[in-house]
Amino acid sequence: MESGKRTDVNKLGEFGLINHLTNNFKTKINRSTLYGVGDDAAVIDKNTDEVSLVSTDMLVEGIHFDLVYTPLKYLGYKSVVVNLSDIYAMNGIPKQITVSIAISNRYSVEALEEFYEGIKMACDQYNIDLIGGDTTSSLKGLVISITAIGVGQKGKVAYRSGAQLGDLICITGDLGAAYLGLQILEREKQVFLASPTLQPEFDKQDYLIKRLLRPEARKDVIEMMAQNQLVPTSMIDISDGLGSELYHICSQSGVGAFIEESGVPIHNDTQMKAIEFNMDPITTALSGGEDYELLFTISPSEIDKVKFLPDIYIAGEIVPQSEKIKLHTVKGNIHPIIAQGWNHFNQD
Amino acid sequence: MESGKRTDVNKLGEFGLINHLTNNFKTKINRSTLYGVGDDAAVIDKNTDEVSLVSTDMLVEGIHFDLVYTPLKYLGYKSVVVNLSDIYAMNGIPKQITVSIAISNRYSVEALEEFYEGIKMACDQYNIDLIGGDTTSSLKGLVISITAIGVGQKGKVAYRSGAQLGDLICITGDLGAAYLGLQILEREKQVFLASPTLQPEFDKQDYLIKRLLRPEARKDVIEMMAQNQLVPTSMIDISDGLGSELYHICSQSGVGAFIEESGVPIHNDTQMKAIEFNMDPITTALSGGEDYELLFTISPSEIDKVKFLPDIYIAGEIVPQSEKIKLHTVKGNIHPIIAQGWNHFNQD
Numbered sequence: 001m002e003s004g005k006r007t008d009v010n011k012l013g014e015f016g017l018i019n020h021l022t023n024n025f026k027t028k029i030n031r032s033t034l035y036g037v038g039d040d041a042a043v044i045d046k047n048t049d050e051v052s053l054v055s056t057d058m059l060v061e062g063i064h065f066d067l068v069y070t071p072l073k074y075l076g077y078k079s080v081v082v083n084l085s086d087i088y089a090m091n092g093i094p095k096q097i098t099v100s101i102a103i104s105n106r107y108s109v110e111a112l113e114e115f116y117e118g119i120k121m122a123c124d125q126y127n128i129d130l131i132g133g134d135t136t137s138s139l140k141g142l143v144i145s146i147t148a149i150g151v152g153q154k155g156k157v158a159y160r161s162g163a164q165l166g167d168l169i170c171i172t173g174d175l176g177a178a179y180l181g182l183q184i185l186e187r188e189k190q191v192f193l194a195s196p197t198l199q200p201e202f203d204k205q206d207y208l209i210k211r212l213l214r215p216e217a218r219k220d221v222i223e224m225m226a227q228n229q230l231v232p233t234s235m236i237d238i239s240d241g242l243g244s245e246l247y248h249i250c251s252q253s254g255v256g257a258f259i260e261e262s263g264v265p266i267h268n269d270t271q272m273k274a275i276e277f278n279m280d281p282i283t284t285a286l287s288g289g290e291d292y293e294l295l296f297t298i299s300p301s302e303i304d305k306v307k308f309l310p311d312i313y314i315a316g317e318i319v320p321q322s323e324k325i326k327l328h329t330v331k332g333n334i335h336p337i338i339a340q341g342w343n344h345f346n347q348d
Numbered sequence: 349m350e351s352g353k354r355t356d357v358n359k360l361g362e363f364g365l366i367n368h369l370t371n372n373f374k375t376k377i378n379r380s381t382l383y384g385v386g387d388d389a390a391v392i393d394k395n396t397d398e399v400s401l402v403s404t405d406m407l408v409e410g411i412h413f414d415l416v417y418t419p420l421k422y423l424g425y426k427s428v429v430v431n432l433s434d435i436y437a438m439n440g441i442p443k444q445i446t447v448s449i450a451i452s453n454r455y456s457v458e459a460l461e462e463f464y465e466g467i468k469m470a471c472d473q474y475n476i477d478l479i480g481g482d483t484t485s486s487l488k489g490l491v492i493s494i495t496a497i498g499v500g501q502k503g504k505v506a507y508r509s510g511a512q513l514g515d516l517i518c519i520t521g522d523l524g525a526a527y528l529g530l531q532i533l534e535r536e537k538q539v540f541l542a543s544p545t546l547q548p549e550f551d552k553q554d555y556l557i558k559r560l561l562r563p564e565a566r567k568d569v570i571e572m573m574a575q576n577q578l579v580p581t582s583m584i585d586i587s588d589g590l591g592s593e594l595y596h597i598c599s600q601s602g603v604g605a606f607i608e609e610s611g612v613p614i615h616n617d618t619q620m621k622a623i624e625f626n627m628d629p630i631t632t633a634l635s636g637g638e639d640y641e642l643l644f645t646i647s648p649s650e651i652d653k654v655k656f657l658p659d660i661y662i663a664g665e666i667v668p669q670s671e672k673i674k675l676h677t678v679k680g681n682i683h684p685i686i687a688q689g690w691n692h693f694n695q696d
Binding site: 005006007008009010011012017018020021022024025028029030032033035036037041042044046047048050052054055056057058059060061062063064095096098100101102103105107108109110112113116120123127128129130131132133134135136137138139140141143145147149151 | 353354355356357358359360365366368369370372373376377378380381383384385389390392394395396398400402403404405406407408409410411412443444446448449450451453455456457458460461464468471475476477478479480481482483484485486487488489491493495497499
């Protein structure tokens, strides 16, 4: 400030900004701090065979959600789910959350009740206790900050940095649907704006919109892994698009990745709608976001443990870092994959 | 929403709103959740002789701080300190924090560096690791959400609910200074607005402004207690004024309180400045805020353990609930004390 120098935050991008600001904090002061900034969640020693996992997210109205087409109940549900997803992505089990909100005066008590009803639904669904939070007023809009706390088993925590040469790359569920759900709703926004009392009926709407507005975290996959004694060598949740998550795994593990387009799971509805929007379906998977599926790597010796599990797809292989991150398309071409997460700083 | 009923959030006030919204969450799903909403921090079992303590706060520009007279470095420092204060108030030791911020485009990287410099100063001062967070954009102003995680000893955690009949009421430091610091800065705001490049020089300014802009948490008191094997029967940090905190202790412990005005510590500068502002000094202590001192109760048998400790003052006694919360003034009158925390919902 003193020097009068002014660098725009957009210049660094979201990843760059976090790294830049937290770079001075790398030294660990407390022995209990096993892992800090840089993964889906932080890891704290409990002095038992377990560790605590801590993850936090901030969601801002007008940046992360649009209340024109987002029912507050679903927003509450999703706000919790996206945080739980980070704990599962460490191969952990979330147990508690704190929820803080800043709200402008235009919110009624009834609106907040709806929001908290969604929070409660998610807590019941995932066996989570709400243990604290803060409620204050904002100058504009709604800001939500949620912290999730969970437990992991020592030696079984899945970091982004553990992928090994030759590991198989696995993806759960299907990708790209939420991104197209967003495109549909943005297109329909004018209709909603014209009749503001109309709330979209998502139960009767299609898969894509539900994937955007009411995503689930892959608790089931983490439970299956435990049952099958499978510990991924690395794992991350897919919140910013497959390309961005592959970039994190590869850069933190010091490896490259070779992805088969035919192995990337994309739902039929996503395929169809992508074509309607004149997009290549694989682009919605690579550069979309908000899927909240899991991307993980396993040793090839573990293949039998995933081969027969439902909803897990082998999409590629870990290769040397020099080969970078590449996609082998169904047409037989090989393209580089470029990380292209949602850059919220460029949206307004 | 469906019914069209609209209750203004101001109607419930901050305490009422939190209670109302989290009332359905009282049942604990996980055995590890020892205590949830309702104290300075939540308490999580670690399956050792220790517990985890978790506290979170959200600070909003224009509501909790005014950047006209708040240097960003101090704001970063204070944002951490207010959260640590909550962990100390459980008789715990904070170890880790997460820091999430939403910022508008008008913030430069340099401004954020200053903010994080303050965060770093606080982490160094209190031996804290920054372990995570989120950085996103906001539509307007700066929103800060910090979660602090600490450890407590099983059986030594100080809840708000433990005050017993006959216990002595203790207060650390001095009260009311930050509130008057705020009054001074609000009065001077026009001067700052006239020359916006001028940043107030707090090192050379008086005690009251420093108490507002760069408060400290009472780590030293918690350490002294441990050294003297003193475990308070109840404890809370004084962030919303003594009246409000007494109300929390008394309502949660099912007791009343009798406070001697002469026992409430008030700094000389606070006394003088209160008179200049035509206020009774005791009012700044009871209804001010942001002191971040500790209010605690001890068994009278423990009096020798605090009598000779620096900066701890015995200000009254726990009485039956039927006697409510009363102040015995230096003039010999007895007044009821009414909880009057800062209601942020009424500020805009």
